[in-house]
Amino acid sequence: MPESAQLNIAVVGGGPGGYAAAFLAADLGMNVTLIDPELNPGGVCLYRGCIPSKALLHVAKLIEESQQAKAWGIDFPKPNIDLARLRSWKESVVKKLTGGLGQLSKQRKVQYVQGHAAFENSRTLRISKSDGTQASVSFDRIIIATGSRPAIIPSLKLDSPRMMDSTGALNLPDVPKTLLVVGGGYIGLELGSVYAALGTRVTVVEMLPGLLPGADRDLVLPLQKRLEKMFEGILLNTTVASLKEEATGIRATFEGSEVKEREQVFDRVLVSVGRKPNSEIPGLEKTQVRVGARSFIQVNKQLQTDDPSIYAIGDVVGEPMLAHKASHEGRVAIEAIAGHKVAFEPNAIPAVVFTDPEVAWCGLTETRAQEEGREIKVAKFPWGASGRAITIDRPDGVTKLIVDPQTERVLGVGIVGAGAGELIAEGVLAIEMAALARDVALSIHPHPTLSETVMESAEVFFGTSTHVYRPKRA
Ligand SMILES: Cc1cc2nc3c(=O)[nH]c(=O)nc-3n(C[C@H](O)[C@H](O)[C@H](O)COP(=O)(O)OP(=O)(O)OC[C@H]3O[C@@H](n4cnc5c(N)ncnc54)[C@H](O)[C@@H]3O)c2cc1C
Numbered sequence: 001m002p003e004s005a006q007l008n009i010a011v012v013g014g015g016p017g018g019y020a021a022a023f024l025a026a027d028l029g030m031n032v033t034l035i036d037p038e039l040n041p042g043g044v045c046l047y048r049g050c051i052p053s054k055a056l057l058h059v060a061k062l063i064e065e066s067q068q069a070k071a072w073g074i075d076f077p078k079p080n081i082d083l084a085r086l087r088s089w090k091e092s093v094v095k096k097l098t099g100g101l102g103q104l105s106k107q108r109k110v111q112y113v114q115g116h117a118a119f120e121n122s123r124t125l126r127i128s129k130s131d132g133t134q135a136s137v138s139f140d141r142i143i144i145a146t147g148s149r150p151a152i153i154p155s156l157k158l159d160s161p162r163m164m165d166s167t168g169a170l171n172l173p174d175v176p177k178t179l180l181v182v183g184g185g186y187i188g189l190e191l192g193s194v195y196a197a198l199g200t201r202v203t204v205v206e207m208l209p210g211l212l213p214g215a216d217r218d219l220v221l222p223l224q225k226r227l228e229k230m231f232e233g234i235l236l237n238t239t240v241a242s243l244k245e246e247a248t249g250i251r252a253t254f255e256g257s258e259v260k261e262r263e264q265v266f267d268r269v270l271v272s273v274g275r276k277p278n279s280e281i282p283g284l285e286k287t288q289v290r291v292g293a294r295s296f297i298q299v300n301k302q303l304q305t306d307d308p309s310i311y312a313i314g315d316v317v318g319e320p321m322l323a324h325k326a327s328h329e330g331r332v333a334i335e336a337i338a339g340h341k342v343a344f345e346p347n348a349i350p351a352v353v354f355t356d357p358e359v360a361w362c363g364l365t366e367t368r369a370q371e372e373g374r375e376i377k378v379a380k381f382p383w384g385a386s387g388r389a390i391t392i393d394r395p396d397g398v399t400k401l402i403v404d405p406q407t408e409r410v411l412g413v414g415i416v417g418a419g420a421g422e423l424i425a426e427g428v429l430a431i432e433m434a435a436l437a438r439d440v441a442l443s444i445h446p447h448p449t450l451s452e453t454v455m456e457s458a459e460v461f462f463g464t465s466t467h468v469y470r471p472k473r474a
Helices: 017-025 043-048 050-072 083-107 166-170 186-198 217-230 322-336 367-371 385-390 422-430 436-440 452-461
Strands: 009-013 031-036 113-120 124-129 135-137 139-144 146-150 178-182 201-205 233-235 239-246 250-255 263-266 268-271 273-275 311-313 352-354 358-363 377-382 398-403 410-417
Touching: 017 322, 031 239, 043 050, 043 083, 043 166, 050 124, 050 166, 050 186, 083 113, 083 146, 124 358, 139 385, 166 186, 178 186, 178 250, 178 263, 186 201, 186 217, 186 268, 186 352, 217 233, 217 273, 217 398, 217 410, 233 352, 273 358, 311 322, 311 352, 352 422, 358 398, 367 377, 367 398, 367 410, 377 436, 377 452, 385 452, 398 436, 398 452, 410 422, 410 452
Parallel strands: 009 031, 009 139, 031 113, 139 311, 178 201, 178 268, 201 233
Antiparallel strands: 113 124, 124 135, 146 273, 239 250, 250 263, 352 358, 358 410, 377 398, 398 410
């Protein structure tokens, strides 16, 4: 038996980082305790993040498509929304998945403790269980996977039942007539899309000049065009100066060069202005763990903190705050503890915005290449030339490859279009396998599928795409 199999490991936080780490540790024969306040593992992602939002976005897509079907000769009546049933369906999805994780914990003999953990020293946790009892337990290694929570803008803090953060919005208290979404990032746009599909008049306000800061503008544009039709308003370069509760709603005051109506009243306000790491763990000061810029816990490439017996993973250690990054870090941390030669150094972490159309990218973006002054060649395939996109009446997409002009290696992939989130996985594989544009062009893709757009964007790189005609320069 390897020496690492004798280790006692504690994982604090049962999100996608924590439970992935705990399960791998158990698979490698370690003795694992996983601590989280919820009944089962799952964390933010399963209870109040990725999963409930995607269940609701699925419903939103169905509603939108049923309206679009009129153009295909099928006239559905306006949907009748039973909010209580919709809520309970979403909750059943969460219960099914978190219950499944509970089962997997038991099967792997992970000791799941429902409660909160605090540090007594580098190796000892004080665990306050949800049944009211407390215990001090020592471990060989402790992994911090405490995740993050919604960020708050102090000036927009308003104690009103009309105010919501992402958790409140996912609870679907009602379908308000009007909703102000503060923040044009992915969470605001996803939840705004859900409410808009259910019938709410949604206004999004973003202080920067564009939605989805950080994403390439050509990928955001088709989404913005569709959202402009779906939403009541998209206010860019605009800040919310104040929010005041009145008898009929919340009065928002806007500031910015493009503001036409300085004040508007909304039934509800959703504040989605980013997330803050949960690094204020009680007793952490009794360890050597260092908390750095923006309150992220500092780790090395093995996810080890400055305290040799403590590792940290997921949202609490930095961007991108995404579930799949957390899980991968969790697995790397456990392998490092097991003595394997590993490091967290991905070439491509995919990002997906599950709006309609979806926006997805991985590896190098055009925006970053420009910032770094890096020479790249961009090859774009418009979905108007994709047979599959036309059959589903969604030509509003683009697939692009970002290629190193010298080596012809694929450095980045960006996609906007229906189902882009599924397609981007091919880009991740291409980048991680150091594929050349030629490899992608020569791999036969099934017809008719949207995946062909990845192959054809590589053909565009060579100027020989079957479905895109580019006249030769004289
Ligand atoms: C609305 C929304 C939608 C999202 N959609 C996506 C998406 O589509 N795709 C994606 O990749 N990401 C998405 N995310 C982000 C994703 O949820 C996070 O990146 C992910 O959950 C981070 O995982 P984690 O393991 O670091 O921590 P978390 O999932 O945050 O879990 C941390 C857990 O630790 C617990 N904890 C905290 N302190 C203690 C303590 N002292 N003792 C014991 N337990 C403690 C917390 O209660 C929590 O259960 C979304 C987030 C939100 C809010």
